[in-house]
Amino acid sequence: MFNQKVAWITGASSGIGEALAVALAxxxxxxxxxxxxxxxxxxxxLATGLPAEAVLVLPxxxxxxxxxxxxxxxxxxxFGRIDYVFQNAGITQRSLVQNTDPSVYQRLMAVNFFGPVALTQAILPHMLAQKSGHFVVTSSVAGKIGVKQRSGYCASKHALHGFFDALRAEVANSGLRVTMVCPGYIRTPISSSALSASGEVYGKSDKAQxxxxxxxxxxRRILKAVASGREEVYIGGVETWGIYLKRFFPAVLSRMLRNRAVEQ
Known part of the structure; x- marks a missing residue:
């Protein structure tokens, strides 16, 4: 499936992006x-074990x-072509709406939404010309539901779904595909590098993370979903059930989220 294909991974320096690099290699x-x-x-x-000619480090x-x-x-x-674009670059936050500086929301949207949109627009003409290509976009369970202290993060991930669902419809007859990935709690450093209300680094790791x-x-699950042509996939533990509660029992989920403790 991925042998000799060219896969561009953003956010490749840690977490899910790094794991994807090793798995794809x-x-x-x-x-x-x-x-x-x-x-x-x-x-x-170096961790991928690929020969130098098979990997391009592109800051x-x-x-x-x-x-x-x-x-x-x-x-x-x-490489002459781009077959897959795994968009993983992103940041989160830990702050209440009433305390959050507007610059934090601007930063979240710039990295999590406008960045992937701009990169997609830059790559899209090439994929349309070659009549093939696959955008794999890391959203979040928070891209489907709203959670305390993550208002800007949730907003940016919700926006990704609107944009890439529309793109999928536009390119459906052009040989291109779009897969939205909604992880729950994955063992990555994303929470410790979150933005605080003032925009400083939060500096704490969440227990759930x-x-x-x-x-x-x-x-591994992302690549399985991509190989099978999934349009959207939810990956994680019981937290992913929140997506189904939102769809079928929204009042129950709303009550659960209201009662969720504020992180200190």
């Missing part, structure tokens, strides 16, 4: 690894839209 993919920290990308490149800030067209051309010059699904198991 085992299946023979050629990789483009992007994130802001080049030293961490180099570490991940990238998804909020720098002016730089994306040049980055796409760099990938095409190296620490006890969550290992990132490599999450990556």
């Amino acid at each position: 085992r299946q023979g993919a050629r990789l483009v690894l992007s994130a802001r920290r080049e030293d961490e990308l180099q570490r991940v490149a 990238l800030d998804v909020t720098d839209a002016d730089d994306l067209a040049e980055k796409v051309q760099t990938v095409l010059a190296r 620490e006890q969550g699904m290992p990132a490599d198991e999450c990556a």
Whole structure:
């Protein structure tokens, strides 16, 4: 399925992105690894075990839209095509609405929504020309429900669903696919790097995150969903049940969320 395919992974320096890089390498993919920290990308490149010619370390800030067209051309010059784009770059928050500085919401939307949109628009003409391609977008269970202290994060992930559901409909007859991935609690550093109400780093790891699904198991399930052509997949533990409660028993979920304790 992925052998000799070119897979571009954003947020590849840690967490789910890093796990995807290792999993895809085992299946023979050629990789483009992007994130802001080049030293961490180099570490991940070594961890994949791929020969140098099969992996491109491409530092990238998804909020720098002016730089994306040049980055796409760099990938095409190296590999000649882009088959998969795994969009994992993202940040979260830990703050109440009443306390949150507007700049925090702007940052969350810039990284989690406008960044993936801009990269998609930069890559889309190439995929349409080659009449194939697959966007795999990491949303969240929070992209389906609203949770205390994550208002901006939830908003940015909800927005992803609207955009990529629309894109899926537009390119359905062009050979392109879109898969939305909604992880629950996965063992990654996302909570410790969350934004506080003032925009500073939260610096704490959530207990639920620490006890969550290992990132490599999450990556395995993502690739299984992509290989089977799934449009949307929910990955995690009992927290994913919240999506079904929202659909079939919304009042029950609302009561549960209201009674949820505020994190200190």
